[in-house]
Amino acid sequence: MATVVPLAEAVAELVHDGDSVAMEGFTHLIPYAAGHEIIRQGRRDLTLIRMTPDLVYDQLIGMGCARRLVFSWGGNPGVGSLHRFRDAVQNQWPAPLETEEHSHAGIANAYVAGASGLPFAVLRGYRGTDLPSRTANIKPITCPFTGEELTAVPAITPDVAIVHAQRADRHGNVQLWGITGVQKEAVLAARRSLVTVEEVVEELEPRPGAIVLPGWAITRVSEAPGGSHPSYSAGYSVRDNAFYQAWDEISRDRETFLAWMREHVLAGGALPPASAARATGGGARP
Amino acid sequence: MTVPSAPAYTSDEMMTVAAARRLRGGSCFVGIGLPSVAANLARRTHAPDLVLIYESGTVGAKPSRPPLSIGDGELAETADAVVSVPEIFNYWLQPGRIDVGFLGAAQIDRFANINTTVIGPYDAPKVRLPGAGGAPEIAASCREVTVIVRQSPRAFVDRVDFVTSVGFGSGPGDRERLGLRGSGPRTVITDLGVLEPDPVTCELVLTHLHPGVTLEAVRAATGWELAAAPGLLETEPPTAQELAALRSLTGGRP
Numbered sequence: 001m002a003t004v005v006p007l008a009e010a011v012a013e014l015v016h017d018g019d020s021v022a023m024e025g026f027t028h029l030i031p032y033a034a035g036h037e038i039i040r041q042g043r044r045d046l047t048l049i050r051m052t053p054d055l056v057y058d059q060l061i062g063m064g065c066a067r068r069l070v071f072s073w074g075g076n077p078g079v080g081s082l083h084r085f086r087d088a089v090q091n092q093w094p095a096p097l098e099t100e101e102h103s104h105a106g107i108a109n110a111y112v113a114g115a116s117g118l119p120f121a122v123l124r125g126y127r128g129t130d131l132p133s134r135t136a137n138i139k140p141i142t143c144p145f146t147g148e149e150l151t152a153v154p155a156i157t158p159d160v161a162i163v164h165a166q167r168a169d170r171h172g173n174v175q176l177w178g179i180t181g182v183q184k185e186a187v188l189a190a191r192r193s194l195v196t197v198e199e200v201v202e203e204l205e206p207r208p209g210a211i212v213l214p215g216w217a218i219t220r221v222s223e224a225p226g227g228s229h230p231s232y233s234a235g236y237s238v239r240d241n242a243f244y245q246a247w248d249e250i251s252r253d254r255e256t257f258l259a260w261m262r263e264h265v266l267a268g269g270a271l272p273p274a275s276a277a278r279a280t281g282g283g284a285r286p
Numbered sequence: 287m288t289v290p291s292a293p294a295y296t297s298d299e300m301m302t303v304a305a306a307r308r309l310r311g312g313s314c315f316v317g318i319g320l321p322s323v324a325a326n327l328a329r330r331t332h333a334p335d336l337v338l339i340y341e342s343g344t345v346g347a348k349p350s351r352p353p354l355s356i357g358d359g360e361l362a363e364t365a366d367a368v369v370s371v372p373e374i375f376n377y378w379l380q381p382g383r384i385d386v387g388f389l390g391a392a393q394i395d396r397f398a399n400i401n402t403t404v405i406g407p408y409d410a411p412k413v414r415l416p417g418a419g420g421a422p423e424i425a426a427s428c429r430e431v432t433v434i435v436r437q438s439p440r441a442f443v444d445r446v447d448f449v450t451s452v453g454f455g456s457g458p459g460d461r462e463r464l465g466l467r468g469s470g471p472r473t474v475i476t477d478l479g480v481l482e483p484d485p486v487t488c489e490l491v492l493t494h495l496h497p498g499v500t501l502e503a504v505r506a507a508t509g510w511e512l513a514a515a516p517g518l519l520e521t522e523p524p525t526a527q528e529l530a531a532l533r534s535l536t537g538g539r540p
Contacts, residue, residue: 026342026371027357051371052419075416077355078318082416089414101403103418104341105375112372124380125423128452128464134408149465178362179342182371209368234359241354 002172002218004200007227010220011037014160014192018067020047022111022158022190023056026181027077028234031164032056033227034196036265039063049158051107051182055230055247058082059265061097062257068098070156072107079244083251093254100135106153111182113155114189120152127151161190164228165213166235167204168197172215175204178234180211187213196224198236293526297477298436300496302327302532303524305388305434305475312385313337315424316356320434321388323352323535324475330531339384341420343369351535375420379427382467387428389421391435393446396489396510397460398453398471400425400433401446408448418450425451426466437476443509454488478504480521481512489513496521 005013015021015038023031035056038046042065048057049070054077060066062084074085088097102110109121122141132138132151141152163183165176174195176183187193195213200223204212215221225236230243250260295303305324311333316325326349329336338347342357346366353361362368369378378384392415393401402421406412425431431453435441453471454460461470474481480494491513492504497520505512524532 027355028342028359028362071417073417073419074414077357078353081414086414090411101417103422104371104420105380105423108372108375112376123376123423124427124465124467127426127466128449128455128460129418129422130403130408130449131418131422178359179344179357179368180370181342181357184370185372232359234362239355239358241358244354 002195002215002221004168004170004172004221004223007033007037007196007222007224008041010194010222011041014194014220015041015043017043018045019159020049021160021162022049022156022186023162024050024181024183024186025164025228025231026051026179027239028179028181028232029164029176029183029228030054030056030231031162031196031227032229032231033224034162034164034194035060039065039261039265049156051104052077053082053085055082055244058084058247058251059261061085061088062094062251063261064094066097067095068100070100070102070107072102072104076244076247079248083248084257087254100137101131102135102138102153103131106138107156108182108185110153110156111185111189114157115185118155120154122150122152125151156189158186158190160192160194161186162194162196163187164196164224164233166197166233167199167201168195168221169201169204172218172221173204174213174215174218174221175207175210176213177207177210184211184213187218192219194220194222196222196227198225198227198233199223293524293529295524295529297496299524299529299532300521301434301436301475301477303528304480304494304496304521305432306331306528308432308473308475309333309336309386309388311335313339313383314386314388315339315341315379315384315420315428317389317421317424318356320390324434325388326352326535327528327532330535331528339374339378341371341374343371343374345369345374345378351537375423379423382427382429384428385430387424387431387468389424389431389433389451391433391441393441393443394433394435394453394474395443395446397455397457398433398474398483398490399446399449399455400451400453401448403448403450405447421451425453425470426468428468430469431471433471433474435474435476437478437504437507439507439509442507454483458486458488478507482515484513491515492518494519494521497523
């Protein structure tokens, strides 16, 4: 049964140097607060797994937390490059970064296999591309029934999965809705899991289209209001597109990046100010 | 000579309008950026029933303006259905249910293979690009593919540095040999004109010039010896209605 604990305590307990860590949330519900806590605690040599590294992994990579990145699309959505990711790959700054590169369909299926207790996933994918020549974890496989040649990827089973959700109850049952991405699969594929939530409520009200992750399938829950900023939590906040655009300038230069991280992440754990974002209490907020 | 009634427009606007016109209806798996603007323009003009599908799992999204990311909240709020990421790829894309895959590119070659991974050698890239995302399987499994990309010698190369998404591989028969079930790229729309694969050789040839663009200019912006299709046509310029709809979508930015 998931216990509800402060975020710093959950990260210290669940995330260790050298771990493989999957922090998911497909554009929506990205666990920034947890990522920043990992940076503050100075974790090193992590294998970071995430379909779309987004700014949160740009920050972790730029702060030297990562040894290896498993990903499928490493850009700043609608804006351009992830400069810290690029600097690590092109110039080994602040440290060399090994990469394992997939397509979205490949990683999504690898999580499904992990959640399903299977050693690998099979898909129609990658055929004819140069990706298999660069990733040992993409192999052809022949269908035993039809003889058709398909593609296999090994299951992803992270040491720890971290996701953000709208809310949890006091028993650690978690409810999330809107774009739900691969969060359920990542949590169920992982050995340990942490869910940060906008708020802990007395009772979860049923909500159309919502996923419920039972508390007994989660290791720890932490309250982190605003913890998905600059991404968003449907019903609580909107995506801070202005911040995503601003990040292009902040992250382009190493010193500017480090200064920003010192001021907004390392100093005291305050979240970066929402430039345009947080919904103002009304609307869908329960 | 200036025709007073002809609205002024940019080459990017011509490209987006020409791309939107190619989307007639059915379902469209939309890449972010230029494809998203064009697909939303099509839905606002001649194809109101066009089903927009984004890889975030939003099926039938009806955003009021093109989203910055493929997961902006408005996509989910306006969608017919919101499904998980494994589901969008496995149940919707992979079986070949989606009519058109609409992609951008950093590099594209004469056989319409697309690179969005690296410029230069993989192990020592000149430019590390974002990577594959949903594109390899979109290019493989949609019934057909439309590509929108600005034309330049850097983007239009004889052979891409890295095949992220397969067009026609090395030529005729490759898609069938690889088991790719969609028919592949049917149209490549640029800021200079329109290219289509030759039905026999699968090589991209120029079929349309946008108004005011010369064949020489397109050839100068292409990294292989570009052939023009017999009966090269000129694209109809954007109508005032198309431009108004486009500018209302982009907030007036040309």
